[in-house]
Amino acid sequence: MGKPSTPSPLLPADEFSQTRRRLVDSPDALHATTTIHTADFYGNHASWIVDTFRTSDGETVLIQRLAADRPTRLVIPPDVMAHLLRHHDRVAVLAKRRHGHTLIALRKERGDVLGNPDALAKARRARKARKGAK
Helix, strand or coil, X not given: CCCCCCCCCCCCCCHHHXXXXXHHHCCCCEEEEEEEEEECCCCCEEEEEEEEEEECCEEEEEEEEEEXXXXXXXXXXXXXXXXXXXXXXHHHHXXXXXXXXXXXXXXXXXXXXXXXXXXXXXXXHHHHHHHHHC
């Protein structure tokens, strides 16, 4: 291992700048960027710049919020992004499940027959037979 390099006084030394420079210079990094412009009811505008980098370590997201009151720059590292993506997937599954339950309740309310009654009865009998055999 070589000796650690000393930071250049000419380059920005904050975490955001260093991370972005490292990821942009990485040959295996895939990069996507998006700019979103928002305005609230009072006409206060903000611009959000979202840079996503995918490397062998995972996904790193750099977020910049440019607004008159308080500009912000965030680095979301791969381990935090992995948790965010898992949360996103879990919430999507829960939303689909909730929607499915709502649809079933509506169909029952209408009086629809759900499933194949003959097959359901056969499955119930088979379950009872297995339970009785234990």
